[in-house]
Amino acid sequence: MIRVSLQAEPFDAGAELARLDASGGGGVASFTGIVRGDGGLVELMLEHHPGMTLAMMEALANDAAERWALSGLTIIHRHGPLGPGAPIVFVATAAKHRTAALEACASLIDRLKTQAPFWKRETFADGRQTWVEPRASDDAAAARWLRDGG
């Protein structure tokens, strides 16, 4: 019921959703992150920690599945070089009721941003390369879901 994948290959969001649609009814929520082509971006390179990133994704998945009593959950995160328009991350949650599915999905995408060890390097058409800086708003979004924060 919980499926977590860290992969270089593209994923089929439709097939992933169909699998969750069959997980017992209620509702399925999902989020797909797509590489933005802003400012002449030609490549987004995702680096990860080979021993740690998948384990952290699994820990976040288990935590969400328990907290929202999910009947199904899929997290897919890609690594390596990606072009504009490429799907980069997929989160889908199935639950008996919409609130659990929607909240779990939003929580997971917020927490993946700030707690999964990925680093993004942007390459632009003029050859310039920059590492993406975390935003304070991302930390604030993730902090909303801390158990002790209400």
Next chain:
Amino acid sequence: MDILYFAWVRERIGIDHEELDPPADVTDVRGLIAWLATRSPGHESALMDITCLRAAVDQKFADLDAPIRDAREVAIFPPVTGG
């Protein structure tokens, strides 16, 4: 001890990991980073501003004050940007 570097820390140092035996007076992440910074101009450039750095000890996120004497692996990197 295996020291791993990621993202621009890796690029500035020029290697993605090194096997090192820190001296006995290096006991926490902060001390390790200060000691590593003396190893080469690249290390110094990558590690001089500790406020830009985060760490993991044995594959768990760790504070700068976390002990490292018994660690097998310490990773040093910028704040993460997943999703």
